Amino acid sequence: MTEPRSIRLDALAYGGDYNPDQWSEETWVEDARLMVEAGVNIVSLPVFSWPQLEPTPGVYNWGWLDRVIEVLWGAGIKIDLATATATPPSWLIRRHPEMLPHNVDGRQLEFGSRQAYCPSSPIWKENVARMTRAMAERYGNHPALALWHISNEYGDHVSRCWCPASAVHFRTWLRNRYGTLEGLNEAWGVGVWGQRYTEWDHIEPPRTATGPINPTQLLDFERFSSDALLELFQVEIDVLREVTPDIAVTTNFMSLLRDLNYWDFAAVEDLVTDDAYPDPADPLAHVGAALNYGLMRSLKGGAPWLLLEQSASAVSWRDVNVPKAPGQMRIDSMQAIAHGSDGAMFFQWRQAKFGQEKFHSAMLGHRGEESRSFKETKALGAELKKLEPVRGTRVRASVGLVVDWDSWWGSSATESLPSQRLNYAVQARAWNAAFFRLGHPVDTVRAADSFEGYDVVVVPNLYIASNEQAAALTAFVERGGQLVVGPFSGVVDETEKVHTGGAPGPLRELLGIEVDEHWPIPDGIHEKLEVAGESFAVSIWSEWLELISGTEVLGSHTSGELAGRAAVTRRASGTGAAWYLGVVPEEAGLDALFRRVLGAAGLPAREVPDTVLESVTRSSEDTDYTFVLNHGTEPLAVTAAHDAVDLLGGAVADGVLVLPRYGVAVLASARTGAVPFIGRV
Ligand code: GLA
Numbered sequence: 001m002t003e004p005r006s007i008r009l010d011a012l013a014y015g016g017d018y019n020p021d022q023w024s025e026e027t028w029v030e031d032a033r034l035m036v037e038a039g040v041n042i043v044s045l046p047v048f049s050w051p052q053l054e055p056t057p058g059v060y061n062w063g064w065l066d067r068v069i070e071v072l073w074g075a076g077i078k079i080d081l082a083t084a085t086a087t088p089p090s091w092l093i094r095r096h097p098e099m100l101p102h103n104v105d106g107r108q109l110e111f112g113s114r115q116a117y118c119p120s121s122p123i124w125k126e127n128v129a130r131m132t133r134a135m136a137e138r139y140g141n142h143p144a145l146a147l148w149h150i151s152n153e154y155g156d157h158v159s160r161c162w163c164p165a166s167a168v169h170f171r172t173w174l175r176n177r178y179g180t181l182e183g184l185n186e187a188w189g190v191g192v193w194g195q196r197y198t199e200w201d202h203i204e205p206p207r208t209a210t211g212p213i214n215p216t217q218l219l220d221f222e223r224f225s226s227d228a229l230l231e232l233f234q235v236e237i238d239v240l241r242e243v244t245p246d247i248a249v250t251t252n253f254m255s256l257l258r259d260l261n262y263w264d265f266a267a268v269e270d271l272v273t274d275d276a277y278p279d280p281a282d283p284l285a286h287v288g289a290a291l292n293y294g295l296m297r298s299l300k301g302g303a304p305w306l307l308l309e310q311s312a313s314a315v316s317w318r319d320v321n322v323p324k325a326p327g328q329m330r331i332d333s334m335q336a337i338a339h340g341s342d343g344a345m346f347f348q349w350r351q352a353k354f355g356q357e358k359f360h361s362a363m364l365g366h367r368g369e370e371s372r373s374f375k376e377t378k379a380l381g382a383e384l385k386k387l388e389p390v391r392g393t394r395v396r397a398s399v400g401l402v403v404d405w406d407s408w409w410g411s412s413a414t415e416s417l418p419s420q421r422l423n424y425a426v427q428a429r430a431w432n433a434a435f436f437r438l439g440h441p442v443d444t445v446r447a448a449d450s451f452e453g454y455d456v457v458v459v460p461n462l463y464i465a466s467n468e469q470a471a472a473l474t475a476f477v478e479r480g481g482q483l484v485v486g487p488f489s490g491v492v493d494e495t496e497k498v499h500t501g502g503a504p505g506p507l508r509e510l511l512g513i514e515v516d517e518h519w520p521i522p523d524g525i526h527e528k529l530e531v532a533g534e535s536f537a538v539s540i541w542s543e544w545l546e547l548i549s550g551t552e553v554l555g556s557h558t559s560g561e562l563a564g565r566a567a568v569t570r571r572a573s574g575t576g577a578a579w580y581l582g583v584v585p586e587e588a589g590l591d592a593l594f595r596r597v598l599g600a601a602g603l604p605a606r607e608v609p610d611t612v613l614e615s616v617t618r619s620s621e622d623t624d625y626t627f628v629l630n631h632g633t634e635p636l637a638v639t640a641a642h643d644a645v646d647l648l649g650g651a652v653a654d655g656v657l658v659l660p661r662y663g664v665a666v667l668a669s670a671r672t673g674a675v676p677f678i679g680r681v
Contacts, residue, residue: 004270005248012390019352047086116158148244174224206218272300294401304394310345458486513569529583552572555568614627617676633662634661
């Protein structure tokens with residue numbers, strides 16, 4: 001693989017989506033002036049402008065875009081240039097209505113919103129390649145070009161398509177995977193409910209059927225659908241690599257998203273970018289954001305990424321769209337930078353006057369220069385200049401959390417499961433939240449990684465587990481790692497066949513347990529778990545565990561049918577240990593267990609769980625930059641080294657730093673071996 005190309009920008013990125021085709025040319029000039037005033041150095045455009053660039057087939061109208069780019073570049077502003085393929089023009093659809101996507105009921109979706117295409121449509125791909133080439137040939141040598149922005153939020157509206165073109169593509173994908181029809185029949189376990197296929201053409205995408213659909217067919221459709229969008233992404237990448245081989249490419253991700261395997265997407269692009277919209281009405285939104293950002297920095301092995309879109313204040317797509325309070329936009333931006341983003345960008349620069357997003361906030365609100373959002377935008381732009389030393393540095397984290405799309409899809413695509421309540425993303429978020437409360441940022445890893453640099457690896461769920469993953473996890477434990485595995489793991493292989501002997505299949509020796517039966521807990525019922533004399537509630541899930549000799553019981557059920565049986569176990573192996581949770585404990589239970597895990601790894605942990613204080617360290621070779629964030633609405637005092645310097649100008653007095661509501665400090669100090677751990681006074 002070639003080295004990733006870098007964004008052509010020599011500062012932290014600051015700017016937003018810009019839709020100049022919604023505004024007059026005089027406004028462009030004013031925009032450029034205000035952008036400079038705000039410290040903006042890059043904008044994304046023209047994301048949705050294909051119809052304006054090619055109003056009739058084959059006739060391009062570049063003039064307006066040429067002029068916009070000249071106005072911006074004249075002011076020194078660079079461009080994250082979109083290939084304009086986020087949405088097709090109406091003429092293309094009317095010529096080729098077959099490119100419209102179909103929903104799960106086989107009904108065609110209409111034009112009138114965006115992303116009105118089937119990812120597998122050959123006509124769409126052909127036109128996407130043509131448009132991308134036209135853009136690259138037109139602007140590929142422009143000095144303002146900093147980055148290619150391919151499409152927009154793949155899968156946002158259409159991540160799966162059940163149309164005839166998808167059916168053809170799905171069959172090709174299945175042929176590549178299984179080779180023969182017999183191979184497919186074997187993989188799909190067609191002996192159940194009489195589903196043997198005798199012709200490839202008989203296979204369809206899993207549209208709404210008479211009852212529960214074959215789970216492996218559903219799982220393969222999830223894999224295929226992610227791959228179909230990946231192939232579409234690759235169509236554009238190939239053109240861009242050919243015409244502009246030195247310019248970095250990206251597509252904006254949507255945080256921890258179920259439908260696309262971002263490990264695969266990140267592998268083919270140069271820079272990971274993300275769109276993140278923590279809800280200002282949710283006082284714990286930053287906890288989830290921490291996991292999203294942990295994923296982003298981990299997708300390319302810890303390399304800096306970029307927050308490409310966030311809101312300046314309210315969005316317009318929730319039921320209730322609460323604005324960001326003064327200071328919230330700043331701390332949200334700082335949190336992303338703390339977690340490795342080399343900049344903070346927005347949707348969008350100027351608030352729209354019309355259309356679906358006119359009530360969505362922007363850096364420049366409807367009131368223009370007087371708007372609160374513009375004032376905060378200017379202030380943040382000035383502050384980012386002070387953070388220049390952190391650009392290019394990397395976050396240090398001791399904990400890795402496994403994100404495995406196959407297990408996510410397998411444990412959610414089918415309704416034929418022990419319970420519908422054990423939700424992959426909810427569990428992953430709950431485990432991340434516990435580490436947040438204990439003071440640790442979490443990277444994400446793959447189950448078959450080398451886990452180098454991590455002291456603790458946690459696997460909230462690994463429903464689909466392979467021998468290769470088991471070997472990697474075992475090697476980690478044997479050389480001293482602390483591994484924690486969550487319930488309903490090691491259940492099936494990659495074709496969803498139950499592992500011989502039952503769960504946890506290939507993890508049996510490592511975890512030292514056998515699951516005799518999954519024992520989901522009915523809605524509304526809370527059972528009890530006791531760990532080291534403390535009692536915790538468990539809900540949703542439990543398991544009848546049998547132990548292999550040598551496995552230690554750390555926690556047992558104290559109520560219900562499983563009373564007296566093991567619920568939490570640990571087995572030593574080499575110089576490390578593998579912990580297993582056969583339950584879903586309440587927050588306090590997770591905190592107590594993970595505190596012990598951190599202790600076993602020799603890592604500090606907060607005695608009192610904290611949902612407000614966050615500290616994340618980005619390090620260069622010789623300097624630690626520790627971001628300290630107060631996500632709460634009350635002032636907060638933390639301990640800091642006496643000689644620590646806050647890049648943002650805050651003062652450390654007698655080893656104490658006081659952060660106001662939504663306050664942030666970035667403490668620079670000589671790099672230490674251990675990651676700095678910040679506590680409350
Ligand atoms: C996403 C999209 C943007 C816009 C915003 C609104 O980030 O990429 O085009 O719709 O959402 O929040």
